[in-house]
């Protein structure tokens with residue numbers, strides 16, 4: 001494609017040709033320098049983990065957190081996952097980064113528990129690469145042993161596309177994880193292509209409703225219908241439902257009255273550094289209770 005672009009640029013004149021190659025070199029260089037930096041980002045302590053609370057309205061408290069990766073790039077500032085996870089996936093760097101994050105988040109969670117915070121379920125996003133790794137289950141076992149985290153505190157988030165690729169093999173793997181006592185969620189549910197006939201045999205605990213269905217839930221009847229159907233479907237399969245991207249009281253009320261078990265979103269908290277999370281959980285401001 002780069003060749004085609006260059007060819008087209010060449011046809012349309014020498015100056016354009018130079019312009020295109022310059023622009024392409026710039027972006028290739030940028031990518032290369034990001035890649036080089038990303039290699040050492042963890043050891044340079046540039047990778048940090050933010051935690052976003054997940055609240056149970058019924059219990060009136062934070063019951064879990066989702067670990068979300070950030071890269072504090074020395075020149076480009078705090079980068080969200082969309083700016084570097086795709087590169088990490090392409091280069092395979094996501095595998096060591098993923099293990100680093102698992103180890104760090106598990107020991108952070110165990111630390112919170114020792115500090116006397118109520119037990120918090122820890123949600124971790126898995127990449128396809130990491131889940132596919134031959135030694136994934138053993139490495140995970142090692143990390144749990146090392147950090148002494150109770151496996152039932154861990155909640156691994158998989159997307160439909162990860163699960164549906166080699167679904168039979170994956171169900172096997174998922175079953176092993178469930179046997180270890182680990183929880184499994186389907187992230188961004190409704191945006192992928194999992195078939196209902198597989199859904200009934202997936203050894204999972206939770207469906208997470210993608211934020212695109214939550215965003216217009218109070219104004220768009222179709223989004224409302226979809227969100228309600230996911231809640232009903234989940235409950236009839238004995239699964240819990242977590243809604244993502246809850247930003248307003250109206251969305252919260254609608255989801256609450258529809259039986260959604262847990263919620264996560266800016267209405268409650270943005271993803272925050274661990275020190276802030278401790279304060280939020282300790283204060284447990286149940287502002288939503290009085291709503």
Ligand code: C2E
Pocket residue numbers: 052067068069080081082085094098101125126127157187188211244245246247264265266267271
């Ligand atoms: P996700 O797992 O679906 O995470 C939820 C995303 O929604 C997060 O974006 C979070 O900041 C954002 N969010 C939460 N509440 C709200 C809200 O009320 N409004 C809006 N507009 N957004 C909200 P983030 O942190 O940028 O992460 C994006 C994606 O990157 C994640 O989507 C996940 O797929 C991926 N990701 C993040 N951390 C990791 C990681 O450690 N490993 C892997 N493999 N992927 C990760």
Ligand code: MG
Pocket residue numbers: 066125157187
């Ligand atoms: Mg997630």
Ligand code: MG
Pocket residue numbers: 125159187188
């Ligand atoms: Mg995701």
Ligand code: MG
Pocket residue numbers: 187188208210211244
């Ligand atoms: Mg999601």
